[in-house]
Amino acid sequence: MNAPAAASRLSVPTKGEETRAAILEAAVLQASTSGYASLTIGSLAEKTGMSKSGLFAHFGSKEELQIAALDEASRRFTEQVFLPAMKAPRGLKRVRAIFDNWTTWPERAKLPGGCPVDQATREFQHQPGAMRDAVLERQRVLDRELSKSVQMAIDAGELAADTDPRQFAMEMIGIMLVFYRVQLLIGSTEAAERAHVAFDRLIKNHTR
Amino acid sequence: MNAPAAASRLSVPTKGEETRAAILEAAVLQASTSGYASLTIGSLAEKTGMSKSGLFAHFGSKEELQIAALDEASRRFTEQVFLPAMKAPRGLKRVRAIFDNWTTWPERAKLPGGCPVDQATREFQHQPGAMRDAVLERQRVLDRELSKSVQMAIDAGELAADTDPRQFAMEMIGIMLVFYRVQLLIGSTEAAERAHVAFDRLIKNHTR
Numbered sequence: 001m002n003a004p005a006a007a008s009r010l011s012v013p014t015k016g017e018e019t020r021a022a023i024l025e026a027a028v029l030q031a032s033t034s035g036y037a038s039l040t041i042g043s044l045a046e047k048t049g050m051s052k053s054g055l056f057a058h059f060g061s062k063e064e065l066q067i068a069a070l071d072e073a074s075r076r077f078t079e080q081v082f083l084p085a086m087k088a089p090r091g092l093k094r095v096r097a098i099f100d101n102w103t104t105w106p107e108r109a110k111l112p113g114g115c116p117v118d119q120a121t122r123e124f125q126h127q128p129g130a131m132r133d134a135v136l137e138r139q140r141v142l143d144r145e146l147s148k149s150v151q152m153a154i155d156a157g158e159l160a161a162d163t164d165p166r167q168f169a170m171e172m173i174g175i176m177l178v179f180y181r182v183q184l185l186i187g188s189t190e191a192a193e194r195a196h197v198a199f200d201r202l203i204k205n206h207t208r
Numbered sequence: 209m210n211a212p213a214a215a216s217r218l219s220v221p222t223k224g225e226e227t228r229a230a231i232l233e234a235a236v237l238q239a240s241t242s243g244y245a246s247l248t249i250g251s252l253a254e255k256t257g258m259s260k261s262g263l264f265a266h267f268g269s270k271e272e273l274q275i276a277a278l279d280e281a282s283r284r285f286t287e288q289v290f291l292p293a294m295k296a297p298r299g300l301k302r303v304r305a306i307f308d309n310w311t312t313w314p315e316r317a318k319l320p321g322g323c324p325v326d327q328a329t330r331e332f333q334h335q336p337g338a339m340r341d342a343v344l345e346r347q348r349v350l351d352r353e354l355s356k357s358v359q360m361a362i363d364a365g366e367l368a369a370d371t372d373p374r375q376f377a378m379e380m381i382g383i384m385l386v387f388y389r390v391q392l393l394i395g396s397t398e399a400a401e402r403a404h405v406a407f408d409r410l411i412k413n414h415t416r
Contacts, residue, residue, distance in 0.1 A: 033334050037245060113334040122330035125392055126241050126321040139393055171406050174386030178378055181385065184333055185347055197404050203407060 020058050025047055027069035028076070031107070033113030036066045036125050036131065044176055063130055073116035080105040083146065091156035092203065095149050095172075101201055102176055103192055114180055143169060163206045171202055228266050231256055235277035236284070241321030242315070243331050244274045245341065271338055278342055283322035288313040289355065299364035300411065303357050303380075309405055310384055322388055351377060351404055371414045383407055 013021070026047045027039055039064055045052045058063040063193040085097035106114050113119070117138060148171035153159040160166070179195035186194075214403060221229070234255045235247055248270055253260045267273040293305035314322050321327070332339040335397040354377035368398070387403035394402075 035245070035331070037243075067407055090358040116295075117281065119334075123243070123391070127243075135277070136393060139389070143393070157282060170386055170402055173381070173389070174382035175379070175404065177389065178382030181329065181333070181347070182378060185344060185351070193376055195379055196374060198382065201413060203268060204243075205413065 002069040006132065010147075016058075019050070019054075022048070023055065023058060023073050024068060024072040025064075027065060028073045028116050029111060029113075029114075031066075031069050031073065032111040032119055034117040036120055039069060042064065044184045066131055067134055070117070070131070070138070072122045073120065074138055077105065077115070077117050078111055080109055085149075090149075090152040092153045095153050096203075098146070098149060098177075098178065099172065103179060103195060107188075114183075118177070119178060146172060148187065159203075168206060172199065175199055175202070219383065227258070227262075231258070231266060231267060231273075232276060232280040236249060236281045236324050237319060237321075239274075239277050239281065239321075240319040240324040240327055244277065245331065245386055246330055247277060249273065249276050275340055275342055278325070278328045278339070278346070281328065284317055285313065285323070285325050286414075288317055293357075298357075298360040300361045300366040303361050303411075306357060307329070307380065307384075311387060311403060315396075324389075326385070326388060350381075367411075367414045376410065376414065379410055380407065383410070 004020060019033070027044055030043070030047065031039055041052055041059070042195075043054045044065065048055075056063075058070060072140050078181075079202065081101040084101055085094050088094040088097040103178060106112075120131065121135050121139065121192045124135045143166065147165040150159065150163065150165040154161060154163050175198045176194050179191050183191045222393065231252060235252055238316060239247055239308040240252070240257065249260055249263045249267070252258075252273065253263050256263075263273075289306060293302050293309055296302040296305040314320075328339065329343050329347065332343050335341075351374065355373040358371065358373040358376045362369060362371050362373065383403050383406045387399050390402070391399045393399075
């Protein structure tokens with residue numbers, strides 16, 4: 001990192017940056033419960049106590065606001081799920097850490113409506129447009145990063161050599177999706193237990 | 209069935225019933241691509257070429273229309289996924305038939321936006337109200353019916369006696385959810401192949 005970049009990263013956020021961050025925090029929370037379609041300049045102005053024109057200065061349109069909210073949600077997902085897992089050694093321990101962090105992150109991030117990245121996928125995957133493109137790009141990145149972690153566990157000899165990392169990653173996502181879904185039906189505790197039973201079985205199938 | 213009920217089932221649908229069916233067909237199609245939030249009396253009037261007041265005569269409010277569309281979507285899901293599977297003998301063959309029918313039903317029902325029951329769940333599970341209640345009720349029924357089919361396979365000795373039918377059903381739903389999700393990313397053919405790999409492994413784990 002060169003000196004000016006380092007200096008700018010260490011500097012106190014400007015008033016404008018702080019305002020933008022506050023708007024995005026409110027936007028991610030709202031998107032997680034009520035969906036991105038609910039993110040209008042008007043509703044966010046009301047939630048943040050700002051004027052509509054003040055909000056327009058930061059986000060020129062509803063779509064721009066939605067995309068910025070998804071970016072922020074993705075940043076937080078990475079921060080809460082992947083980054084802490086990097087402290088675990090490469091291999092199965094890291095794959096397990098990702099899975100565990102993933103089950104708990106909406107709660108830790110105080111998002112009672114659940115994962116806001118998942119929400120965006122559910123909402124836009126069948127609606128062509130900029131949000132769907134952003135959602136599919138996020139899925140590609142997730143797919144790639146998960147597969148990489150699985151590949152490392154194969155390289156470390158902790159998963160069988162014939163494990164297909166993309167298949168493993170896909171099944172891991174399936175367990176997570178149904179975990180998110182059944183929480184309301186059977187409660188978080190049983191949902192988490194059942195998700196771990198499924199995940200342990202997935203690992204066992206690939207360790208032999 | 210008593211005679212009047214049988215007669216009424218065999219009778220030609222009234223004009224009113226036909227209109228209602230046409231509205232609901234358009235509503236399910238629209239919900240599958242654009243979501244139930246898009247189901248306004250106005251948008252449906254436009255799609256069906258009816259007057260708004262004509263639509264109001266059938267559905268008094270947007271919520272009533274949404275719930276009727278979900279009921280219709282659920283009816284079609286049952287008709288396309290569960291009913292044909294009842295022709296297969298009780299046991300693993302029937303469980304497999306449910307799984308296969310499930311992967312193909314949106315296409316067979318000409319719903320390019322994907323499963324409209326899944327869409328309702330994705331859209332409303334975090335929004336308290338009548339639609340969430342309806343969605344959770346649908347999930348409960350699905351859970352119960354799937355678990356029953358799995359139990360029959362256990363009773364028939366085709367799945368191991370210590371198989372937990374609800375765990376099996378939950379994992380089956382997880383595979384289906386990720387199958388629906390990755391279709392856009394990797395294409396329907398690869399998505400279906402990978403879903404079947406996951407499902408075959410699930411069965412193998414419980415047959416020994």
